[in-house]
Amino acid sequence: MSSNPVADEEKDRLFVGALARGLRVLAAFQPGEGALSNQVLAQRTDLPKSTVSRLTYTLTKLGYLSQDHDTGYYRLGLAVLALGSTVLGSYDIRRVASPLMRDFAMQHTISVSLGMRDGTDIVYLETCRSQARVSVQLTVGSRVPLASTAIGRACYAILSPAERTALAPELAQRYGGDWPAVAARLQASGEHYAQYGYSESFGEFERDVMAVGVALPSPVPGMPVVCLNASGPAFAFNADTMRRQIAPALMQLARQIVP
Template structure:
């Protein structure tokens, strides 16, 4: 079983922070495409919350329609109540409309998957995804999450983020993954250097040994940072091709999206403005 999805959130000194709501969202965030069905014990392990607390939260979320209970397994899956929220959030992201045609063209040119993501905690969340017309492709889709520290998309986002956010991420990653932090820290430093020198980042099997990818950040006029990646099975996308062809093309697509977002009907903080 993978590591828990998130450390328990507490109000601390923030009197406006509602811990119960935050814990409910922790439960929802624990579900992933790779693990769509989870029981209370698994949710407790992933969130770090007490089993009794998890039981009350899953009961409440089920009553509200955000979880569905599966009696056959004695476990839960995300309910239809989350669908309208996700659809509305995606519909309001004007950057998806700007990026999608360019992403499709790049996927066709490179015969690789192309995705657009934004930060979600210590992960990057896919908000747009295009697969190539081939049976061999990276099996991720809209709604998938990938770690910031070891992926091309995550490294690109980190390298383009303000210094204060990078420091905050460093602290959170070091606390969450103490044993892996030296490796993650080196990975992020290499990503910053790569982006500064070439305008893109790489992940050649660092997260998943069988997948190679390039990443490039997209900064909108309002300052919000998204990131693109272009990836494929390693045997289809060797390191030399990543550096010489795919990375530069992806960086060019990122700059084109930024240019379009800065023009009439621009996308600010992911939304379209006229």
């Protein structure tokens, strides 16, 4: 199996490279950012600036980007918002999960999020922050790495061996020389999940954040795996509290969402 996804794409006669490059430009925008220049987009996508200029022009014409008249920079357009709303609306599990997640966050004074795997990341579909003065500041649409987060490790833990094998080249490319160590931690996390029914990440993704994660049973055959996490600041939640109190409660929350 090739370890270079770009090379694999070039060999695929059905793969539309121009479309892929346009989507790479859209994916380069991150939550909370302002407008970006063609130069920044070129750096993030590893595409020539001339190619990016043509793509941003086309995407602007179609409404997927909007251009600031003063700076010439680009931001995501309303067409992307419409697509995002359609995607989120297609997952009925959010309607069931949201009120239960709000109750959980208030009861345990901790943030709780619902996410789905997208390549080597987890994308948040829903999040409820606790009412505490300090809480984890992630929102719908935020992306976090699969390998170092509790929610990502929970999703990884229930992948089939074939799915893990298919994902390995992407993770290896992302982490480079660190991949053997990352792979070992993922293996250990999977074994922990098989034994205890939840995953954990204590200060690994963000130094001051403690988190546990669980995967939800798929309510519909073929639906992508959806996972939950509960995360809070280290000054308020230590490892013992997360393991003895929050993890069992999160596992119960998962059973409430998908009986």
